[in-house]
Every structure is written in structure tokens, then in C-alpha cells.
Amino acid sequence: MTEHAEAALVRGLAARAPEACATLYDRFARGVHRYAVARLRGEVGLAEEIVVETMAEVVRDIRRLDPGRSSLSAWVYGIARRRVLLEIRRQQRRKSVPPWGQVTLESVRETSDGPSLESRALSRLEAQRQVALLTEILSEVEMEALMLSGVEELSAREIGRVMGRSERAVHSILHRARTKARERLVGDDE
Secondary structure (H helix, E strand, O other): OOHHHHHHHHHHHHOOOHHHHHHHHHHHHHHHHHHHHHHOOOOHHHHHHHHHHHHHHHHHHHHHOOOOOOOHHHHHHHHHHHHHHHHHHHHHHOOOOOHHHOOOHHHHHHOOOOOOHHHHHHHHHHHHHHHHHHHHHOOHHHHHHHHHHHOOOOOHHHHHHHHOOOHHHHHHHHHHHHHHHHHHHHHHHO
């Protein structure tokens, strides 16, 4: 999104224009959802709640955004991050089956009896296995930075703003995370 388009979107949100709210949702909902699902270890329903809460907070508090200090993307993901961390803390207080061990009704509905069911299930299991391997070796900070960079395609500067770190620190975190991930995933394939 260009600076001009971002500024126009921020003005539209401040004016509570419905088309600006729709643009905000179109631009960020999928990415925030992916981010939340990954951080909440596959909890699709909670991720959807995070998306709704994040979008509502962005619209409600858009006047707090200082374009000189942060891009709209970094600000949106910062809000999503806070909401995810609150949910993680809430889950840690509850005693139950860990989120990664639960199967949601939505994921059961997504599967069908078609011929590709086995291949989709195997792909999903392999992806889950690789994420589980990475969560064993990467710190929470490394995993989050890697996800924001690789999946959400935020710049190191934006990731720094989301995570409250310097751009230089983010580069260092990403380098460590990528090196560890490469060593572990390549080592497992041999």
C-alpha cells in the first residue's frame, strides 16, 4: 500500500467511512487471521475473534496512530499481537487439553471424502510437524519474528515496531531464527 493510499485510508477510518472500514478489513483481515492462527496454534475460532477485535480497535482508536512513528501495518499487527498475547495468557491460566492437541469442528468440516483428502491431511500433518519442530528450537520471540517476516511479509522495521525492538535487533533475531530453522529442518530431512 502506497503512503498516499495509507494516508487516505487513515483519514477515511477517522471519519468512520464505511468504505474505509471495508478496505481495512480487505487489506488486513487475512494476514491478521494467519498470524493469530499460527500464534494460537491452530485455534481458528479464537483467531477469528482476534481479527474482529483487532479491526474494531483499529477503527475505534485510529486517531492514536502517529504516521511519523509507525506504519498502519505495524500498528494493526501491534494491536493483533497484544490481543493474541492476552489470549495466550488467558489460556495458560486454564487447565485443559493444549490448543495444538485439539481438533476444531471447523477443521473437521473442511475435510471431505474426495480423492485428495489423504494428500491434504498428509500435507497438513507435515506442516504441523515442521511448526512443532520449530517451536521446540526457536524462542517465542524468534518464532514470532519469523512468522511476521515470512508469512505476513512485514519489513524488519515494521516487525520492530510490532514487537518493541530495534530494526537491528529484528535483523539479528531473524538471522538466528532462520539459521536454527534451516539446520533443524534440513537435518531432519537427511
